[in-house]
Amino acid sequence: MQKDIIVVGAGPASLSFLRSMRNCGLAITVLEQAPETSMADPAYDGRDIALTHASRELLRELDVWPCFDQDDISPIAKACVVDGDSPYTLEFDSQKKSFDALGFIISNHIIRRTLYQLTRKQSNLSFEFNASVTSITTTDEGYNVSLDDGRSFDTRLLVAADSRFSKIRSQAGISADINDFARTAIVVRMNHRENHQRTAFECFQYGHTLAVLPLASDLCSVVVTADSDKANRLLKLDDEAFVDFVSQNLDQRLGSMSLASRRFSYPLVGVHARQFVKPHFALIGDAAVGMHPVTAHGFNLGLSSAHLLARQIIDATNNDQDYSSEAVLKGYQNRHIMETRVMYYGTNGVVKLFTDEHLPAKLARKIVLRLSNLLPPVKWAIEKKLTEIKPGHHSPGLF
Numbered sequence: 001m002q003k004d005i006i007v008v009g010a011g012p013a014s015l016s017f018l019r020s021m022r023n024c025g026l027a028i029t030v031l032e033q034a035p036e037t038s039m040a041d042p043a044y045d046g047r048d049i050a051l052t053h054a055s056r057e058l059l060r061e062l063d064v065w066p067c068f069d070q071d072d073i074s075p076i077a078k079a080c081v082v083d084g085d086s087p088y089t090l091e092f093d094s095q096k097k098s099f100d101a102l103g104f105i106i107s108n109h110i111i112r113r114t115l116y117q118l119t120r121k122q123s124n125l126s127f128e129f130n131a132s133v134t135s136i137t138t139t140d141e142g143y144n145v146s147l148d149d150g151r152s153f154d155t156r157l158l159v160a161a162d163s164r165f166s167k168i169r170s171q172a173g174i175s176a177d178i179n180d181f182a183r184t185a186i187v188v189r190m191n192h193r194e195n196h197q198r199t200a201f202e203c204f205q206y207g208h209t210l211a212v213l214p215l216a217s218d219l220c221s222v223v224v225t226a227d228s229d230k231a232n233r234l235l236k237l238d239d240e241a242f243v244d245f246v247s248q249n250l251d252q253r254l255g256s257m258s259l260a261s262r263r264f265s266y267p268l269v270g271v272h273a274r275q276f277v278k279p280h281f282a283l284i285g286d287a288a289v290g291m292h293p294v295t296a297h298g299f300n301l302g303l304s305s306a307h308l309l310a311r312q313i314i315d316a317t318n319n320d321q322d323y324s325s326e327a328v329l330k331g332y333q334n335r336h337i338m339e340t341r342v343m344y345y346g347t348n349g350v351v352k353l354f355t356d357e358h359l360p361a362k363l364a365r366k367i368v369l370r371l372s373n374l375l376p377p378v379k380w381a382i383e384k385k386l387t388e389i390k391p392g393h394h395s396p397g398l399f
């Protein structure tokens, strides 16, 4: 039997899309290779996700935001960018402005668990777990999707949300710009003696960067990014030596520190697909745009892609149009591809500038920080973008 829509992957972008489609009247099947337990009760994976105001607004529209426990939402009041050993910093402070926070942090496993708890109750959805998609082929009316257990399904619209390493994207014949940064992010939660005053830090040291996201008053999420060789050495340090490394790099700003979780590592690869749609086919989430985490854009863009695609499909069905036609799907692509392309290459440029150890780059980054601080319009534009709530209009990221 032909399905109206099949979604491959049940990560946070896919679940947001499914939530947006809760009243659409189309029957949707979700194919996820992981077992159901990893959705119903996902383990902490080290990722504490910084969300923009636009994302909060979208999650409110989806009735997801009120389901988060207040204690699981950590507002960011201030952000501070530190360059190498220079005492000069670039600072953003929401308390001096009219908005309640620069952004909000929620742990990735809580976002996934909450979205799954809500979507599993939707009558238009069926989830298939332990269902790994191995191949897809076009048919006269859409796609045929084959699983590793021998089953196959026909669908009118295939949505790929199977991560930045998407196999479905390349099987659909869509190429992507892929940037292997050869760097690895180490993420860990840490306790500290001094209150962080809800300040996020981004410290661009020489040879590595260190980001701190404030959680409870004595708890933060630390992200150390270094070339993969150095990151492997940092992962092998014993706990005490690793804690010393982080405290020193933070210039003891948070007082004495200790580990509050184990260390997790993520190899950093950026991806931007050259097109997001084909007839009967669409990419969302990291499968469309996989960002370097330095500007904390990834899920914010994934949420936006899910919202824009769902809007397009719902409008088409309300107007008796074929929701899987290229013309309809291109409406989503047109609204998402150019803006994300600019952000993708912009972020990669920032990463290059702030990881280049040559003297001209070091001087350039000092100039960039001073100009951003000294020219009020530049700071004002960044703050305005950070706190803009119009869905589909993305902030430049938290840093």
Ligand SMILES: Cc1cc2nc3c(=O)[nH]c(=O)nc-3n(C[C@H](O)[C@H](O)[C@H](O)COP(=O)(O)OP(=O)(O)OC[C@H]3O[C@@H](n4cnc5c(N)ncnc54)[C@H](O)[C@@H]3O)c2cc1C
Binding pocket: 008, 009, 010, 011, 012, 013, 014, 031, 032, 033, 034, 047, 048, 049, 050, 051, 108, 131, 132, 133, 134, 161, 162, 163, 164, 167, 185, 187, 223, 266, 284, 285, 286, 287, 293, 296, 297, 298, 299, 300, 301, 302
């Ligand atoms: C260290 C780090 C920090 C980050 N910090 C932030 C942040 O502060 N703010 C932010 O917005 N974003 C952040 N991100 C990015 C964010 O985590 C991702 O953008 C987001 O998780 C992507 O969601 P997704 O649903 O597109 O993909 P994924 O979460 O990768 O989910 C893909 C799903 O597809 C399934 N799948 C894959 N292949 C198949 C197949 N063949 N068959 C069936 N199922 C399949 C997988 O099992 C998985 O469940 C960060 C990322 C990292 C690594």
